[in-house]
Amino acid sequence: MALNEFIETLNAEKGYSPHTCRAYRADISEFIGFTVETEISKETDNEALFLNRLALIDKISVRNYLAWLVKAGKSKRTIARKLSSLKAFFNYLVRSGRIAASPADMIPFPKLEKNIPRFLSIDDLFYLLDSIKTDTWFDKRNLAMFETFYSTGMRVSEIEGMDMDDIDFENQMIKVLGKGSKERIVPVGKRALDAVREYRMSLREYVIPVFVNKDFSRLSSRSIHRILDKIVRDCQLNVPVSPHTLRHSFATHMLDSGADLRGIQEILGHVSLSTTQVYTHVSMDRLMQVYDKAHPRR
DSSP states (O other): HHHHHHHHHHHHHEEEEEEEHHHHHHHHHHHHHHHTSSSOOOOOHHHHHHTTTTGOOOOOHHHHHHHHHHHTTTOOHHHHHHHHHHHHHHHHHTTSOOOOTTTTTOOOOOOOOOOOOOOHHHHHHHHHHHHHSSSSHHHHHHHHHHHHHHOOOOOOHHHHOOGGEEEETTTEEEEEEOOGGGGEEEEOHHEEEEEEHHHTTSSEEEEEEEOOOOOSSBOOOOHHHHHHHHHHHHTTSSSSSHHHHHHHHHHHHHTTTTTTTTHHHHHHTTHHHHHHHHHHHHHHHHHHHHHHHOOOOO
């Protein structure tokens, strides 16, 4: 059916991750359920009903759905994501000849406020890393993993997907498979590499994934989140920290130390420089605080 075919193209042609594909499927399924005015269920072939009604779906149908989301209390960011999913799906239906034009084409995205990324101070981040014990191979794995996070600014999915062959210990580089299956090379610090070496030497056997669980299988993103949550609780940092916080901290600290914005863009794997420029706001905020405190005639 059309939805399955669309999801397959996202995976095969655009290299979207299973998580992203699931999000697209959920968004579009919700719209289909809203349009055919029935609950999404295995017993009802909503997609068949939807395709039969395609000719009746217009901009008003899409706007009614967006209004329903607003009434349900969904955030602007969530609504923007769902609209993006719909636009992509309708464009696919146009390309495959099922409809002549997309009813979502001219509908604007809600205006989003730019969120300043949450990051840790250098002192807090050092305190967090230094709090990780190294008594067992699990502990050594955790230290190696979060040292690598902070040393490279990698995404949690990229850390999850790392294999030993991706690490060039001699040249201090890691080959990263990023979003859309795009490869990039990122530098990594000696402290992180030393931690990885010590962790790997403590394993009883050689395995291809870098970071593994008790069964020596690849550690999942969910498990990485859970491990970090426990480390943060144990060291009583009392601030919310996620793997993405470590990525934001890496970029902010690099920029504050004089790193070139385009260089940070390359390391983070951002397609657009504008995505990386959000970190300049963080640095500018800090700069203004220093100015306000120090300047005698502000």
